[in-house]
Amino acid sequence: AITESLKALKEAKVKVINVDSKVKETKYVEAFIGSDNDKAGELLAEETMKRFPNGGKVAILESQAQNSVVSRITSYESGLTKAEKGFEVVERKDAGGDQESAKAAALEMLANHGDIDVFICGNDEMAFGVQSAVNEKNVTGIKIFSIDGSPTIKAELLNPESSITATVAQAPITMGKTTFSVLESIVEGKEFESESTEPVYLVTEENVDVYGTD
Numbered sequence: 001a002i003t004e005s006l007k008a009l010k011e012a013k014v015k016v017i018n019v020d021s022k023v024k025e026t027k028y029v030e031a032f033i034g035s036d037n038d039k040a041g042e043l044l045a046e047e048t049m050k051r052f053p054n055g056g057k058v059a060i061l062e063s064q065a066q067n068s069v070v071s072r073i074t075s076y077e078s079g080l081t082k083a084e085k086g087f088e089v090v091e092r093k094d095a096g097g098d099q100e101s102a103k104a105a106a107l108e109m110l111a112n113h114g115d116i117d118v119f120i121c122g123n124d125e126m127a128f129g130v131q132s133a134v135n136e137k138n139v140t141g142i143k144i145f146s147i148d149g150s151p152t153i154k155a156e157l158l159n160p161e162s163s164i165t166a167t168v169a170q171a172p173i174t175m176g177k178t179t180f181s182v183l184e185s186i187v188e189g190k191e192f193e194s195e196s197t198e199p200v201y202l203v204t205e206e207n208v209d210v211y212g213t214d
Contacts (some may be wrong), residue, residue, distance in 0.1 A: 003028070015186055019179050020170075022067040031182045033175055036197040037068050040147045040168040041075025043202040047166050048080060048087070048118060051143060055085035056117035059109050060092040061102050061126045069097060069122035072147050076120055090116060095126050102129025103136075110137050117143065124148040127164055131156070134163050149203055155213040157205045169211060171198045 006028035009016055018029040026032060048058070058080070063069040080087050090113045095102040106119065106129060119142065121127040127146035134142055142163050146153060149169020156164045175198050185192035203211050 017179055017182055017186075019175065020068070024067060030186060031192060031194050031196070033178050033182065033196045034068065034198070035170040035175070035200050037071035037147075037200075038075040040200045041072040041077075042079045043168050043200065044072075044120060044145050044147065044166065045076045045079025045082070047145065047202060047204070048076075048120070049083045051165075052087070052117055053085065055083060055087050057113065057115050058087050058089045059106075059113065059116045059119045060089055061095045061105055061119065061121045061130065062092060063097040063122055063126075064094050066097055066122070069147075072122050073120070095129065097123050097125055099125045099129040099132075102126035103132045104129075106130040106133035107136065110134070110139060117141075119144045121146040124150045124153040124167065127153060127167070128156075131162060131164055139163075147200075149201070149211070151213050154203055154208050154211065157203065157208045158213070166202065166204045169201045169203045171200070174198045 002023060003025045006016060006023065006025060010028045016029045018032040020034050022032050022034055023029060060073060062073045091109050093105040095105045110133060119130045121130060121144065124146045127144050130144050144164045145166045147168040149167050153164060153167045156162045178196050178198065182192045
């Protein structure tokens with residue numbers, strides 16, 4: 001649906017700046033500004049290896065329709081190959097980035113596998129879905145990692161009853177400033193970068209106070 005809209009805007013000579021989640025048909029946009037999703041996946045892989053030095057069982061919730069999530073998960077799996085002790089992806093499901101779908105998927109995965117060590121979620125919404133499933137089944141000892149770093153997920157890191165223990169935070173303020181800079185350049189007819197990636201940061205219960213929960 002979005003492709004047809006972008007095509008119509010292009011034909012009408014309306015310039016579009018793509019922010020955050022990258023569209024598939026980039027030929028219809030002037031510029032893309034987003035987070036370094038490859039780095040986000042790498043950071044979660046590093047945290048997984050740190051928390052589970054002897055390897056473990058991994059369950060993945062992804063969304064093939066979202067380019068950003070695809071990049072995050074692909075990079076995560078690539079990073080995990082560097083582990084000295086092996087990790088096994090016991091199951092993966094496409095939850096579409098949605099909380100309720102993620103809960104349903106996680107409930108099924110928990111039923112299929114009683115030894116999952118960590119859930120890797122492509123965004124915070126799916127992480128909350130997994131947490132809901134874990135609560136419903138009264139499962140303990142499982143870790144939930146996500147990417148986005150929303151205020152609600154960062155607050156959850158401070159909850160000792162939560163299984164959510166790590167998220168990779170984006171830099172929305174920096175992203176907004178870059179977007180405005182590109183917009184100015186387009187209006188003034190100046191050169192600009194067609195693609196810009198902003199830094200991301202691993203946030204856990206150990207450093208969430210530094211980044212805040214707002």
